[in-house]
Amino acid sequence: MKRAGPLGTLFAGLALAVVMLSLNATTGESGSSYAGAPAATTSPPPSASPTRTTASPSPSRTAGRKTGYAGRTDDDTAAVSISVRGTKAVAYFCDGRTKESWLKGTVEDDGSMKLSGSHGAELVGKPAGASIRGTVRIEDRPYGFTAKKAVKPSxxxxxxxxxxxxxxxxxxxxxxxxxxxxxxxxxxxxxxxxxxxxxxxxxxxxxxxxxxxxxxx
Known part of the structure; x- marks a missing residue:
C-alpha cells in the first residue's frame, strides 16, 4: 500500500474543512427576542368636587324703613299724605275745611297699597318713580292724586x-x-x-x- 503524499494530505484537510463549514451554515439557528410593551393603563379622571349652589335670597323689605309722601289731588281741591313703615301705611285725605279721612292698610312687595278708612273710604296707589300715584275715594267720590316723596318738614x-x-x-x-x-x-x-x-x-x-x-x- 502506498502512503499519501504531503500534497494529498493537504487536499484532504481542505475538503474536510469545506464540509464542516457547510454543515455549520445549514444547521445554525438565528435567535430573536421580543420585549412585549406593558399594557396601557388609563388613570381615572379626577373626581370633580361637588358644586355648591347658594340660593339667592328673596328681596325683603326693611321692617323699620320709614318713608313719607305728600301731594295734591288732580283737581287741586284737597291734599293727600301717606306715611309708610315697612309693610304698613297710614294716609290722610284733607280739603282743609270740612272733609277729611284717615286710612290705613298694608304695602305689597312691589310698593302698591290698598288702604281703607271709615264710611267706606278707600285709597289705592302704586309707586311712580319717587312718587305714589293713585286714587282715593271719599263719600263715593274718586280723587286722583300724586304724592311726592316728602323731605322733612314735609x-x-x-x-x-x-x-x-x-x-x-x-x-x-x-x-x-x-x-x-x-x-x-x-x-x-x-x-x-x-x-x-x-x-x-x-x-x-x-x-x-x-x-x-x-x-x-
Whole structure:
C-alpha cells in the first residue's frame, strides 16, 4: 500500500474543512427576542368636587324703613299724605275745611297699597318713580292724586288731646314748599286747622299750646 503524499494530505484537510463549514451554515439557528410593551393603563379622571349652589335670597323689605309722601289731588281741591313703615301705611285725605279721612292698610312687595278708612273710604296707589300715584275715594267720590316723596318738614302730622273739656283731634299735611292743609275737630266738629311750626310741630288751639307729631304706622 502506498502512503499519501504531503500534497494529498493537504487536499484532504481542505475538503474536510469545506464540509464542516457547510454543515455549520445549514444547521445554525438565528435567535430573536421580543420585549412585549406593558399594557396601557388609563388613570381615572379626577373626581370633580361637588358644586355648591347658594340660593339667592328673596328681596325683603326693611321692617323699620320709614318713608313719607305728600301731594295734591288732580283737581287741586284737597291734599293727600301717606306715611309708610315697612309693610304698613297710614294716609290722610284733607280739603282743609270740612272733609277729611284717615286710612290705613298694608304695602305689597312691589310698593302698591290698598288702604281703607271709615264710611267706606278707600285709597289705592302704586309707586311712580319717587312718587305714589293713585286714587282715593271719599263719600263715593274718586280723587286722583300724586304724592311726592316728602323731605322733612314735609309730611303728615297729628295732635290728639283734650282742651277745656273738649276732645281735640287735628291732622296736618305739610306739602313740599311749605304749604299746609289741615283740619282740627273739637268734639267731632271740623274746622280749618291753624298752622303748625314745621320745625317743632308746635301749634296753638283755642289758646292751648299743643305739639303735632309726625305720623308713623
Amino acid at each position: 309730611g303728615l302730622y297729628r295732635a290728639t288731646t283734650e282742651v277745656r273739656g273738649a276732645k281735640v283731634d287735628g291732622g296736618w299735611i305739610v306739602l313740599p314748599g311749605g304749604r299746609q292743609v289741615g283740619i282740627v275737630r273739637r268734639d267731632d266738629q271740623p274746622s280749618a286747622a291753624p298752622r303748625i311750626d314745621p320745625g317743632t310741630g308746635a301749634v296753638s288751639v283755642d289758646g292751648e299750646r299743643l305739639t303735632a307729631r309726625p305720623v308713623v304706622p
